[in-house]
Amino acid sequence: MDVRRINLNIKSDRLEQSREFYSELLGLTVGMDLGWIITFVSPSNPTAQLSVIQEDATAPVHPDLSIEVADVDAVHRKAIERGEDIAYPLTDEPWGVRRFFLRDPNGKVINVMMHRPAEPR
Numbered sequence: 001m002d003v004r005r006i007n008l009n010i011k012s013d014r015l016e017q018s019r020e021f022y023s024e025l026l027g028l029t030v031g032m033d034l035g036w037i038i039t040f041v042s043p044s045n046p047t048a049q050l051s052v053i054q055e056d057a058t059a060p061v062h063p064d065l066s067i068e069v070a071d072v073d074a075v076h077r078k079a080i081e082r083g084e085d086i087a088y089p090l091t092d093e094p095w096g097v098r099r100f101f102l103r104d105p106n107g108k109v110i111n112v113m114m115h116r117p118a119e120p121r
Contacts, residue, residue, distance in 0.1 A: 063111035
């Protein structure tokens with residue numbers, strides 16, 4: 001299994017206050033801002049990240065953390081084979097990720113995802 005990064009997802013309706021706190025106080029840069037989620041990245045370690053999510057744009061549940069993997073389809077197949085609790089189906093999202101959510105043994109919702117390759121022009 002090739003895990004590329006893991007980041008915490010904080011549910012909040014205070015996106016702008018979070019931007020100021022994590023950027024100005026802690027020096028994290030904004031790696032992504034979709035209006036409903038902001039991902040903050042360490043300038044010295046790009047795999048050290050956290051996201052503040054107002055409400056997920058397409059999923060009915062809030063993921064507690066995200067794990068980026070090299071092959072989300074393989075992880076999804078393995079999760080199905082193991083009978084894991086899938087909280088959101090394998091989906092190609094419009095912002096360029098392929099993902100699904102599952103619950104871990106503690107009831108936490110995990111967003112397992114990968115970035116899709118860019119479409120040829």
